[in-house]
Amino acid sequence: MGIPFDKLTPPRWGGEVPERVDAPPLVLGPQCVIEPPVILSPMAAVTNPPFRKICREMGAGLVVTEMVSAQGLIHRAPKAMSLVDLQPDEAPVAVQIYGKDPEEMARGAKVAEELGAHAVDVNMGCPMRKVVSSGHGAALLLDPGRVREIFEAMSDAVDIPVTGKTRxxxxxxxxxxxxxxMQEGGAAALTIHGRTRSDMYDGHVDLAVISELVRSVDIKVIGNGDVCDxxxxxxxxxxxxxxxVMVAxxxxxxxxxxxxxxADMAALSVPPRPSLEEKRATILRHIELYVESFDARRMCLEIRKHLLWYFRGTPGEKILRRRLSGLKSIDDVIWAVDAAIEGNTGIEEVAAKSHPRGKNVGVMGA
Ligand SMILES: Cc1cc2nc3c(=O)[nH]c(=O)nc-3n(C[C@H](O)[C@H](O)[C@H](O)COP(=O)(O)O)c2cc1C
Incomplete structure (x- = not known):
């Protein structure tokens, strides 16, 4: 996809903080009740099963796969199957599909439903040249007639809700x-990232356009862009x-x-930022979920960006970077994590928990 993972920074959004908002569960269908209505955004090369699962465990009301092509689903291509790989304990989960042919999109949606998806989402927002040049992703914004046909075909083909995500x-x-x-075609909901395709990720999200949209349609609207806390x-x-709301x-x-x-939406006090020990426990859980889904080689390759994000901007980041190149096993990964944590604390206690590289410490079974 050509996404510069290293350059991705969390959005910042200052200003007044309004009163707490009462947001009821978002009901898209009997099998798709989103509670709380806070959703993990689809992200290419990021929202794989381990990340979706950890976000569900942390309280996301719905998680969405990264975008997968309708054709890949129709042919049950191994790559498409591994991107989707729905697990029963991450429910509810939506599969995001990209494509432009209504019949293909309908067939792809049917396969997603058979694989256990609780909703299917149409990608109408991807701005990448490679995607839009073939008429997919955000290019669909240029052809509302086709959008209606896509939603009609998909809604006829499946019993689960059909949603769309756009700019x-x-x-x-x-x-x-x-x-x-979309509404005429039978969509159940729409997520809007409040930037245009030309904006890419520049500037701030345009809340006025989201607000106008909410007032203009009857279907449910999910706001996306710059939500980070x-x-x-x-x-x-x-x-x-x-x-x-959707968070990427x-x-x-x-x-x-x-x-x-x-917690805030349930009128509970917002938990403090995780301590280093809590952070370590969550990262180990993330590693454990990786081990359940992938072999060691793939795990070592794919988990690097997540580890860098966990330690971004901390003293441990540099230490982590130095150790990332030689990762070959789970123990190597844990060793790198503990070195980064140690770099953030200098506390003996954490160092004592770090493991000599290569020693089988069985943390995953703990
Ligand atoms: C690494 C990355 C991959 C993304 N992949 C997808 C995707 O597959 N499908 C999609 O609809 N949006 C994708 N997006 C866009 C996000 O879902 C989201 O709309 C955007 O980042 C704005 O939300 P945010 O401000 O919370 O990041 C991606 C964004 C990022 C950063």
Whole structure:
């Protein structure tokens, strides 16, 4: 996808903090009750089963796979199957599909339903040149007629809710026209990332356009863009009147964001930032989930970016970077994590828990 993972930084959003918002569960269907209405965004090469699971455990009301092609699903191509790989204990989970042909999208949605998805989501927001140049992703914003046909075909094909995720427009804002086409086609909900395709990730998300959309359609609207903590979640709900929020960059190295937003929405006190010990426990859980899903080689390769996000901006980050190149086993990964934690504390206690590289410490079974 050409996404510069190393350069991804969490969004920042300052300003006034509104009163707590009462946001009821978002009900899209009998099997798809999103409670709390706080969702892990689809993210290519990120929202794999281990990350989806850890975010569910932290309180996300729904998790979404990364985008997978309709054709890949139809042919049950090994790559598509491994991107989806739905696990019963992550429910509810939505599969995001990209494509442009209504019949193919319908067949892809049927396969996702057979695989156990609780909803299917249409990618109408990916801005990457490689994707839009073939008419997929955000390019669909240019063709509301096709959008309606896609939703009609998909809604006829499956019993689960069909949703779409889009941007405010291509260059100018035209999301309302697109949303009306989705609604006519039978969509159950729409997520809007309040930036246009040309904005990419620049500037701040446009809350006014989300708010206007909420007032213009009858289907549920999920607000997305720059939500990174309980305060920004409150602001998204309060200013736009949306029915749910979706979090992407704010969850990288920070699955606790869901716990925090969920607590605030339930009128509970927001838990403090995790201590280093809690952070270590969550990272070990993340590693454990990786081990359940992938072999050691793939785990060592894919978990690096997550580890860097967990330690981003801390003294341990440098230490971690030095150790990432030689990872070959679970013990190597834990050794790198403990070195980074030690770098953040200098506390003997944590050092005592670190493991000599290569020694089988059986932490995963603990
Ligand atoms: C690494 C990465 C991968 C992404 N992949 C997808 C994707 O597969 N499908 C999609 O609809 N959006 C994708 N997005 C966009 C996000 O879901 C989200 O709309 C965007 O990051 C704005 O939300 P945020 O401000 O919470 O990050 C991706 C974003 C990032 C950072």
């Amino acid at each position: 405010a427009g291509w260059e100018d804002t035209n999301v309302i026209e697109v949303a009306q086409a 309980w305060k920004s979640a409150r602001r998204m709900f309060d200013i736009t009147g949306c029915d749910g 960059r704010g969850a990288l190295g920070n699955p606790w964001v869901f716990q925090e937003i969920a």
